[in-house]
Every structure is written in structure tokens, then in C-alpha cells.
Amino acid sequence: MKSFYLTTPIYYVNAKPHLGHAFTTILADSMMRFHKIMGGKSKFITGTDEHGDKIVQAAEKAGKAPAGFADEISAEFRDLWPRLNTVPSNFVRTTSPEHKKVVQDFLQKVYDAGDIYFGEYGGHYCYGCERFYTEKELENGLCPQHLQKPEYISEKNYFFRMSKYQAWLKEYIQQNTDFIRPERYRSEALAMLEAEVLDDLCISRPKSRLEWGIELPFDSNFVCYVWFDALLSYLTAIGGPQSSEFAVFWPNAQHLIAKDILKPHAIFWPCMLKAGGVSLYNHLNVHGYWLVRDTKMSKSLGNVVSPLDIAERFGLDAFRYFLMREMHFGSDASFSEDAMIGRINADLANDLGNLFSRVLPMAARYCESKIPAPGPDTELESNIKQLAVDAIANYQTLFGAFRTSHALDALWELVRALNKYVDSAAPWALFKENNSERLNTVLYVLLESMRKIALCLWPVMPEKSSAMLSQLGVQLDPETACLAGEAGSFGLLSPGSAIAAASNLFPRIDIKADSDQKPEEKSPSKKAVVPKPEMSQSVPGAIGTIEFADFRKLDMRSGTVLACERHPNADKLLVLSVDLGEESPRQIVSGLAEHFSPDSMLGRQVIVVANLAPRKIRGLESQGMVLTVESPSKLELLTTSAPTPPGGRVS
RNA sequence: GGCAAGGUAGCUCAGUUGGUCAGAGCGCGCGGUUCAUACCCGCGUUGUCGGGGGUUCAAAUCCCUCCCUUGCUACCA
Numbered sequence: 001m002k003s004f005y006l007t008t009p010i011y012y013v014n015a016k017p018h019l020g021h022a023f024t025t026i027l028a029d030s031m032m033r034f035h036k037i038m039g040g041k042s043k044f045i046t047g048t049d050e051h052g053d054k055i056v057q058a059a060e061k062a063g064k065a066p067a068g069f070a071d072e073i074s075a076e077f078r079d080l081w082p083r084l085n086t087v088p089s090n091f092v093r094t095t096s097p098e099h100k101k102v103v104q105d106f107l108q109k110v111y112d113a114g115d116i117y118f119g120e121y122g123g124h125y126c127y128g129c130e131r132f133y134t135e136k137e138l139e140n141g142l143c144p145q146h147l148q149k150p151e152y153i154s155e156k157n158y159f160f161r162m163s164k165y166q167a168w169l170k171e172y173i174q175q176n177t178d179f180i181r182p183e184r185y186r187s188e189a190l191a192m193l194e195a196e197v198l199d200d201l202c203i204s205r206p207k208s209r210l211e212w213g214i215e216l217p218f219d220s221n222f223v224c225y226v227w228f229d230a231l232l233s234y235l236t237a238i239g240g241p242q243s244s245e246f247a248v249f250w251p252n253a254q255h256l257i258a259k260d261i262l263k264p265h266a267i268f269w270p271c272m273l274k275a276g277g278v279s280l281y282n283h284l285n286v287h288g289y290w291l292v293r294d295t296k297m298s299k300s301l302g303n304v305v306s307p308l309d310i311a312e313r314f315g316l317d318a319f320r321y322f323l324m325r326e327m328h329f330g331s332d333a334s335f336s337e338d339a340m341i342g343r344i345n346a347d348l349a350n351d352l353g354n355l356f357s358r359v360l361p362m363a364a365r366y367c368e369s370k371i372p373a374p375g376p377d378t379e380l381e382s383n384i385k386q387l388a389v390d391a392i393a394n395y396q397t398l399f400g401a402f403r404t405s406h407a408l409d410a411l412w413e414l415v416r417a418l419n420k421y422v423d424s425a426a427p428w429a430l431f432k433e434n435n436s437e438r439l440n441t442v443l444y445v446l447l448e449s450m451r452k453i454a455l456c457l458w459p460v461m462p463e464k465s466s467a468m469l470s471q472l473g474v475q476l477d478p479e480t481a482c483l484a485g486e487a488g489s490f491g492l493l494s495p496g497s498a499i500a501a502a503s504n505l506f507p508r509i510d511i512k513a514d515s516d517q518k519p520e521e522k523s524p525s526k527k528a529v530v531p532k533p534e535m536s537q538s539v540p541g542a543i544g545t546i547e548f549a550d551f552r553k554l555d556m557r558s559g560t561v562l563a564c565e566r567h568p569n570a571d572k573l574l575v576l577s578v579d580l581g582e583e584s585p586r587q588i589v590s591g592l593a594e595h596f597s598p599d600s601m602l603g604r605q606v607i608v609v610a611n612l613a614p615r616k617i618r619g620l621e622s623q624g625m626v627l628t629v630e631s632p633s634k635l636e637l638l639t640t641s642a643p644t645p646p647g648g649r650v651s
Numbered sequence: 652g653g654c655a656a657g658g659u660a661g662c663u664c665a666g667u668u669g670g671u672c673a674g675a676g677c678g679c680g681c682g683g684u685u686c687a688u689a690c691c692c693g694c695g696u697u698g699u700c701g702g703g704g705g706u707u708c709a710a711a712u713c714c715c716u717c718c719c720u721u722g723c724u725a726c727c728a
Contacts, residue, residue: 188655188723259722289722328664331657332721339663346677349688358687365686406665409676416676423684423692431686508688570726571652591727609728618726625728 003042004035005249007234009257010047010092013055013073017080019290019335020258022307023323027287027404028256029086030324033459034399037481041248045237046081047092048074049230051213051223053205066212070095083308085316085462092233094214102240103224103232104217106276107203111218115161115275116203118219158204158222165271166198172270178283180266181402182330185259185286189266201268203228231269234281241278253281256402259288259330285402288332305335317461318344318506324404324460341509347408351415352453353506358422359446360471364501366431371447371473372440373495380425381445385490387417388449392487395456404460411456418449447472448493452486464505471500555611556627556650558640559586564601566593570618574598576626578608581647586610589622595635607638607650 008028011021028044035042050070059069070093078091092099110116170193173179173186180186204222205213213223234255239245257265270280292305311319322343327333363369377385391414398407421442430439454468458476469476472493559578562585567573574592577585588608592601609625616622627638640648 184656191655263723326663331664334663342662342677345688350690354688354690356687358691360687362686405663409664412676419691420693422686426684426686428686504688506688508690567726569652572725572727574727589727593727612728615728617728622728 002040003249003252004032004040005042005238005253006031006044007237007253007255008044008046008088009261010049010094010230010233011077012049013070013077017077017307019292019305019307019310021077022080022084023290023327024256024258024287025081025086025088026084026320026323027402029084029088030320030404030459031256031399031402032087032089033462033478034483036478037455037458037483038396038400039482039484043089043238043249045090045092045234046077046088047090047233047237048077048094049233050074050093050095051229052226053210053212056210056212067095080308084311085320090237092237094229094233096236098240099233099236100214102236103214103229105240106232106235107224107228108217109277110160110272110275113275113277115164116158116218117161118156119159119200120156155206157202157206158216158219160201160203160228160272160275162201162268162271163198165274166193168274169193169267169270172280173266179280180284180286182286184330185262185266185284188262192263192267198267201227227264227268228272231264231272235278241276251279251282254283254285255281256285256287259286262286286330287327287402288330290327291332291334292336310340314340314344314509317464318348321348321408321457321461325408326405328405329401329403344506345508347412348506349508351412351419353504353508355415355418355422355450356468356471356503356505359443359450360500360503362427363443363447363499366427366439367443369499369501371493371495371497371499372443374441374444374491375437377441377445380421381441384417384421384445384449388414388452388490389487392452392456396483396487399459408460411453414449415453418446422446444493444495447499448490451493455481455483455486467505468503471503471505473497473499553611554609557581557608557610558644558646558648558650559606559608560646561601561604561606564598566598567618567620573618574601575620576601576606578606578624578626579646580608580610580624581645586623587621588624588626589617589620590626592626592628592635596637604637605639605643607640 006028008024011017025046028046032042032044048070050066055070056066059066062069064072074093081088081091107116170190173190173193177183177186180189203225204216204219205225207215207221207223210223210225213225214229216222216224234253235241235246235250238249241250255265265284273280290305307319314322319340322340325343325347326335326339360369363372391410394410395407398404398410425442427439427442430436430442451469451472451474454465454472454474455476457468458465458478458481466476474493557580559580561576562579563577565575567575567589570593572591572593573589574596576588576590578588579585586608607627609627612625614621614623628635629638
């Protein structure tokens with residue numbers, strides 16, 4: 001019996017779970033369920049990434065200790081998954097004692113093998129950025145961020161000799177064509193390996209600068225930094241390399257990630273595993289982002305797509321179906337309520353739901369809601385049976401390869417064919433003719449096919465699947481279900497058993513009644529809802545409180561844009577001339593070019609931080625900062641509710 | 652700007668190694684049916700397969716070039 005082990009990334013605990021997190025985890029859950037009813041031992045895991053200086057900073061701002069802070073946010077993630085009906089078999093935390101042991105053992109092993117060395121980090125350190133700069137990165141010897149001269153520090157750190165494995169990995173990926181899928185990401189990974197010589201990976205931070213991490217087993221003055229900590233959680237989740245569970249599941253391990261963390265998973269991780277003497281995972285599965293049309297229901301509020309809200313409004317299983325059907329593996333997909341309603345009405349209500357709601361009442365009327373005993377097939381029946389074989393086989397192949405959208409499409413060929421079959425076989429006519437043998441055959445073929453479809457859908461829509469099966473008089477037991485056998489068999493329903501008299505599992509959404517809540521304007525702007533990579537060091541969303549005195553240090557003014565052009569030497573920057581009521585207008589460089597054309601800025605009233613120290617950005621001096629507000633799909637300018645004279649103070 | 656991936660009907664996408672490959676679903680139009688959730692079934696509609704050039708008896712499918720989109724990356728005080 002083949003096992004199946006799938007991981008999601010461990011999510012960085014700095015923001016609330018959003019559509020992106022939900023999608024990845026629901027996909028992982030669906031895959032786990034799929035392999036389970038295909039008849040294997042199957043599990044997926046998720047978790048949280050809790051170390052690093054960003055967490056320390058976020059905790060400080062919140063006035064909390066890092067450990068307590070991480071506990072809280074980790075719990076928020078952990079509590080979400082059951083509400084989306086996802087059932088990870090383990091929830092790893094990088095702060096757990098088990099994980100610490102796995103990391104330290106692994107590091108020691110790699111260290112003993114000679115692939116970790118102590119080196120100097122060539123040191124222009126900027127305290128503002130809390131990072132080192134290379135000679136190349138400095139501008140006129142200054143930190144490009146702070147325009148200050150960085151201090152030369154020769155900080156020593158530990159390095160993983162990743163470069164040693166570059167040639168090996170390149171060959172491995174070339175030979176194993178489905179190691180990374182889909183193909184486009186495989187070629188991206190190969191491009192990374194061909195374009196440059198890999199730098200060795202810096203894997204430590206001195207405790208003098210960062211204590212919030214796992215101590216290196218061979219040097220107590222340092223903690224482990226980032227990747228040896230985060231990626232090894234995949235081993236921790238199944239007990240670490242020594243466990244019996246590991247022996248069962250690791251040989252069939254697969255990872256599921258969004259495209260933003262391709263490099264660590266496709267490049268760093270295989271090298272690390274090789275160095276640590278652990279066999280490589282089987283597949284790295286890479287999906288795209290969810291893009292969002294502006295779905296805001298209130299004009300005053302920009303609201304991020306919240307998975308729970310959508311699930312509550314449309315139903316959890318419909319939401320899961322939409323996610324699995326709408327995103328094509330590897331590509332980006334668009335989320336909108338229109339698309340959601342379209343899928344629900346067309347696929348679930350009109351096709352699948354209607355099939356159930358027309359067949360069950362017929363079975364009630366014509367054979368007293370009991371599974372009839374079929375007679376001999378005609379060509380109609382053999383065609384349907386052949387189609388069932390093909391559709392289910394295709395479904396299994398595609399689903400197993402993460403191509404859930406095409407898998408569901410393949411299954412729907414059968415759903416649509418069954419609706420046609422009802423029309424062409426016309427049970428109501430057979431009933432009038434008293435042709436009960438033929439009538440029984442038709443109903444049996446319909447009901448049995450519906451049972452197969454319902455079972456196929458369990459990974460995607462667990463609740464609805466169980467409900468459909470139970471209407472057909474079948475009790476679903478995931479442990480003993482055998483989807484693998486469904487393509488080759490027909491006739492599992494036993495004649496005589498009772499079934500439901502009616503069905504209304506997938507109600508149609510009335511678009512008219514619904515449209516009141518939808519926005520009039522349809523902004524075509526697109527932006528990923530998930531801009532920040534999981535498992536990465538992104539900016540904390542929560543900011544601690546400040547004193548009023550601190551606030552008063554800000555001099556914010558209203559101003560009018562007199563002129564605006566693109567920065568000659570940058571793609572994302574606009575150069576504005578803003579009248580703040582002073583003798584001469586201010587020149588302000590701002591990162592607005594992706595959201596506003598220069599012309600559209602002319603004459604606008606904007607709010608400016610006026611007492612920000614001037615600095616050069618890409619060669620041009622910026623004498624202030626234009627304030628904006630993030631909305632899910634774009635950036636909006638902060639402005640006043642009515643025109644005010646230039647220079648008005650914000651308070 | 653550097654690196655990478657893409658541009659096929661209104662929308663979302665199929666189209667292996669060049670030769671019924673110009674398709675599917677949704678949407679739209681007409682017709683039929685009544686078992687059903689105004690649903691289902693049938694028929695039909697729309698495309699110079701991003702532009703241009705080339706190779707070939709033959710290209711959406713190979714080569715060159717240009718345009719556009721997306722992602723990573725540098726610049727978003």
C-alpha cells in the first residue's frame with residue numbers, strides 16, 4: 001500500500017490567514033483525501049514558522065515576549081483549519097522541542113560531514129537595515145537605504161556549502177522531469193542553476209544580535225537562521241528521520257507551495273537533504289496566486305477576501321469546489337463573486353444538483369425509492385458505462401497530478417452525459433409504457449453513476465459528497481472506500497436498498513437577489529491578494545502603540561500636485577511637484593507609477609509628510625512622502641473630503 | 652534595466668513528436684421537452700491561433716524579429 005505525504009508551507013505568523021493560505025491548505029487537504037480514498041495511507045501537514053528577527057520586532061511592538069506572541073498567532077492559524085474542513089494530521093511549530101531536536105541533529109550531521117564552515121561575512125553593516133551590504137550594493141560607499149556610511153563589521157557566521165551540490169542538483173532536475181511541476185517552474189529552477197554560481201548559504205546569526213532561534217549544536221554563541229529551521233519542519237512533522245513514521249511516509253513525500261518560494265524549495269532544500277543524508281522528496285508542486293477583482297461591498301472599506309466570509313456566504317463545499325475548479329495548476333487565477341456564482345449555478349446547481357433532484361423523485365415514483373435491479377443494457381447504457389470508465393480514469397490521473405481543474409472538468413463530462421441520458425432514455429415514457437425492465441435498467445445506471453461521481457467528489461466537497469452518497473443509501477467510510485476500483489467496476493449499489501425521495505443539495509443562486517450586494521464598478525485592476533511569501537521574512541502587519549508626543553512629531557500637510565512625470569531611471573517611481581503653500585513646490589519621489597499615470601496625478605490633492613528628512617531616491621532628491629492607503633487590489637491616495645488650501649496641517 | 656514564463660473564440664482554457672487542429676465549457680441566439688433547482692436536451696453564433704518575416708508540399712505547432720502581459724529582481728522615506 002503506497003503512502004502519501006504532502007506538506008504545505010509553514011506559514012509565517014505575522015498576518016492573519018487569507019485566501020492564499022486557505023487555498024494552499026484546502027488543496028493539500030483535498031489531495032490527502034484523494035489519496036486516502038484511492039486506498040493508501042495518506043496525510044498532510046501544515047504549521048507555523050515562528051523564529052527570526054521580524055517576529056522579535058513584531059512582538060516588541062506588541063509589548064510581548066516572542067514566545068507568547070508566536071503562541072497567539074500560531075493558534076489563530078491552527079484554529080482556522082478545522083473551520084475549512086481541512087484536517088492536517090500534524091501542525092508543526094518551529095518553536096517546539098521536537099523540532100529543535102530535529103534541527104540540531106540535522107545540523108550536527110551536516111557539520112560532521114564537513115559541509116558547514118565558519119566564515120567571515122564580508123561586512124558593511126547598516127544598523128538601520130540590520131543587514132550587510134556588499135561593495136557592489138553600496139552607492140558611493142553609502143547604504144542605499146539610509147544614505148549613511150555602514151560600519152565595517154567582520155561578523156563571523158556559519159555557512160552551508162551549497163555550491164558543492166549545484167552540479168549534482170542540476171543533473172538531478174534534468175533527469176527527473178516531474179521532480180518539479182508544472183514544467184514551467186522546473187525550467188525556472190533550471191535557469192537559476194544555470195545562470196549563476198550558487199552562493200553558500202549563511203545559516204546562522206550571532207546571539208549578540210538575535211537570540212530568538214534554535215541554538216547551533218556545535219556553537220552555543222549562534223542560533224540557526226531561516227532555512228535550516230523552516231524547511232526541516234517537514235521532517236519534524238512526521239517524527240524526524242529516525243522515526244518509524246518517517247520510514248513509511250518520507251519515501252513518498254511531496255511539497256506544495258506557491259510560486260514565490262520556489263527557490264528555497266527547489267534549490268536550497270534538495271542540497272540540504274543531500275548533505276544531511278536524507279533522500280529527496282518526490283515532487284515539488286507549485287501553484288500560482290489568486291488575483292482579485294475589486295470585490296469590495298462597501299466603498300469606504302477595502303476588504304481583503306476572507307476565506308471564512310466566502311465560505312459562510314456561499315457554503316464551504318461550494319467554496320472548496322470553486323477553488324479547485326477555477327485555478328489551473330501553476331497559473332494564477334482570478335477570484336470574483338461573479339465567477340463564484342457562475343460556477344455554483346452552472347456546475348453545481350444546473351448540472352450536478354439538477355441531476356440528483358430529477359433522478360431521485362423519479363426513483364421514488366417509479367420504484368418506491370428502492371434501488372431497482374437492472375436488466376440488459378442497450379447501446380445507451382454501454383456508452384454511459386464506457387464514459388464512466390474514461391471520465392473516472394481521467395479524473396484520477398489528473399487529480400493525482402494536482403491538476404484539479406481539469407480533473408473536475410473530466411468528471412463533469414460524465415455529469416453532463418447523464419443529464420443527456422435522462423433525456424434520451426426518457427424514464428417517464430418507459431413508465432407510461434409499463435416497460436419496467438427497461439425503466440429499472442435506466443434508473444440503475446443513473447443511480448450507480450451518480451454514486452461514483454459523489455465518491456469522486458469527496459476530496460473536494462467532503463460534506464456534500466457524504467450527503468449525496470447518503471441519499472443513495474450509501475454510508476461513506478473513507479478508510480475502506482476504494483476510488484481506485486471505481487473506474488473498472490459497475491454495479492456496487494445493491495438492488496432493494498432504500499434511497500432518498502428528493503434532493504436539493506446545490507441550490508441555485510438568484511443573481512437578481514444577490515446583485516444588491518455587489519459593487520457597480522468593476523475595476524479591472526489586478527493584484528495578488530497574497531503578496532507576501534509564506535515562510536519568508538515579511539513586514540509585520542501589527543504595529544504597537546505610540547505616545548501622543550510621538551505622533552506630534554509628524555508634520556503632515558495637504559498639498560496640490562502641480563506637475564508629475566515618470567522617474568527617468570526607475571520603473572515604479574513618479575516624480576511629483578507638490579504645492580504645500582511654501583515659496584516653492586516640493587519635489588517628491590514616490591513609488592506610485594504602478595498605480596497612477598503621471599497625467600492622472602495632476603491637480604490632485606494629496607497628504608504629505610512634510611518634515612521627513614530629504615533623501616535621494618534613484619538619483620533624485622525627495623523632499624517628503626505622499627501618503628497612500630492599501631486596498632486589496634491597488635493603492636489609493638489619501639486625500640481630503642473637500643478641497644482645502646495647500647499647506648493645511650493634518651491633525 | 653537584468654532573469655524567467657506566457658499571449659488560441661466575449662470569459663476560462665484544451666490543442667503530445669508540424670499534415671481532419673481550428674476545439675471544449677461558460678455566455679449569447681433559436682428550437683424542443685417537462686422527470687427536475689425557469690432546469691435539461693438539440694441546433695447555431697463569434698476567432699487573419701499577439702504582429703511581421705522565414706523554413707516546408709504542409710505551421711497555432713519549428714526558426715528570426717517586434718509588440719504586449721505576468722513573476723522574480725533593482726528603485727517604492
